[in-house]
Amino acid sequence: MSRLLILYTGGTLGMQPSSKGYVPSRRFAEQLDAALVAQPANRLPNHDLQTLHPLIDSADLAPVAWNRLVATLAEVWTSYDGFVILHGTDTLAYTASALSFLLGPLDKPVVLTGAQIPLGEPRSDALNNVVLAMQAAGHSRAPREVCIAFHDRLLRGNRARKCRTQGLDAFDSPNAPWLGEAGIALRLNGLPPLPVGTPDLTPADFEAGRTAVLHCHPGLSPRQVTRQLDDPQLQGLVLMTYGVGNPPGLDGQLLTCLRQATERGLAIVNVTQCGQGMVQQGTYATGRQLEDAGVIAGRDLTPEAAITKLDVLLARGQRGQALRDALSRPLRGEMCAH
């Protein structure tokens, strides 16, 4: 039987009510242990539980904290057959996407999960999600990739989004099929596996201010866009556009601004604000001009995958044409190929 490491990093799952709202519980490891021990003997994979010190609050997770996860995995990678990471739900999709790009090809499953209601609270989904993640990570045909297990769904990490604030079925992958689904049994959908390999467990050189996201909206200030793009620190931008990838015209100012930025070497990825679908530059007059300005079509990337892919590629030292090429094609199943 496989041996798993459960890494508790923080989040709702291990919180308890307080006068300031939910705060991390000191007794979580004990509680989870007790809950798992209460499961029928030998029905779950063997596991150890480790707690990340200090805990990450899902909301204060910055790229630097992703390095902490990688460093922890580096210490234990050879000792276990699979990894379950317990994480807050609010930035879970960002972390899963980032880890998929940081680690690259894997030879073992990494399954992230969390909960909408803390363990031990009435109607908590915590135990169910943890057990699902353990079953997925311990499965003989577990996908060798970064996944999210949540509410009976197994999703590719860099395709997943938190789609609901309240619903227990909080995660979905709007542009890709689920990797698996748990009814009575956990069924894997047998999607083409990603390339298997030894992960990159070295820290990446993240730097604040190197990437940004710009959401288009009617009334977007051309002056503000210019100021933002002119920042010499900025090396990558996710441009969140309308529909199939149309930015607002801003009387031609936005395009000029974008062209100048790409000429300076800034990598700009075009991602749609629509919850589903794909950016295709060139369908409309406005989109065609983006293609000419050197903007990269992000196709069906989620915003979470787009920003973390950009973050990780830059932090791994990719620049220029190599960076643009890597952004234009799927690296870890995060987007459809051309």
Add this chain to the structure above:
Amino acid sequence: MVPSKRGLAASPHFEPRLRNALVTLPQERRDALPTFDVIETSPAIDSSAASPHDWQRLADLAKARQSGYKGIVILHGTDTLAWTASSLAFQLQGIGIPIVVTGAMRPLGSDGSDALDNIEAALRFASCPELQEVAVCFAGKLTRATRTRKQHTHALDAFDSPNLAPIGELVDHHPVIKPSRTLAAQGRPAPPTAADYQTLHPSAVARIVLWPGIDAKLVRQWLSNAHVRGALLEVWGGGNIPDDSALANTLAEASASGRLLAAISQCPKGEISIGAYAASHSLENANVLSGGDMTPEAAMTKLFHLLALPISHEARRHRFMASLAGER
């Protein structure tokens, strides 16, 4: 839209093409259509280029024409349709006739176009007197304007109302309104007391969508622009922002300087609750208003609407928290 060398471009002289297309409908459906006049805005608006000034012009046009008609259909590009429709709903609060906004994913006359179906449906819904609000009609569904988003880039069923069930649907080419879901049934609000809009800078409201690693400096840059008088923050999940004191201070300063700040979730479904987690306390401390389950389109256009009204900051905050056009 018609094909041009640079992709699809807005085409003038739409009316004859529309009337010719409607003639191709089966007799029975043609007979069920209301008579109508067509007004073309000049120049036509490319949806992605629509600005808050365009919203105001459209609302003025609707106000000027409403007394002569039983309903108004607005044909609009899909990219910013939800923005325009939401804005119209706030500007035309209390209107007693249906205003139905529609568009098409494929141009009228092109292969597999949805334009004619959508226009036919919109004309039929705009003839329903029980509908007294701005609504979006698309792919056989009628949704409240302030609840509607463009959800899909390519599917003909491109629009969705994630937090409110549709208020009507087309059944066998007949418009069916769900009476209990209309604003009229829920007590149509009174029109705004001060209808005189102040002239607002088109960039008076900033949109700040957080991502992990966002630099507080950048947020400060967005908020400190002299013409920015309000901002919408799109935060994580149930209402969390990074635990970054620089960010918290920036928000608190912007609030203290009289800017109207509100927050909604990046999740398409569900509402935020500020204060549920310790990590959301900086939003509370910075006097950031909860946008509940509003769409980004509704929240942004509502901020525009409130900032353009000649009312006090407190009145704006109060009205933001209320449902003005069924938006929350």
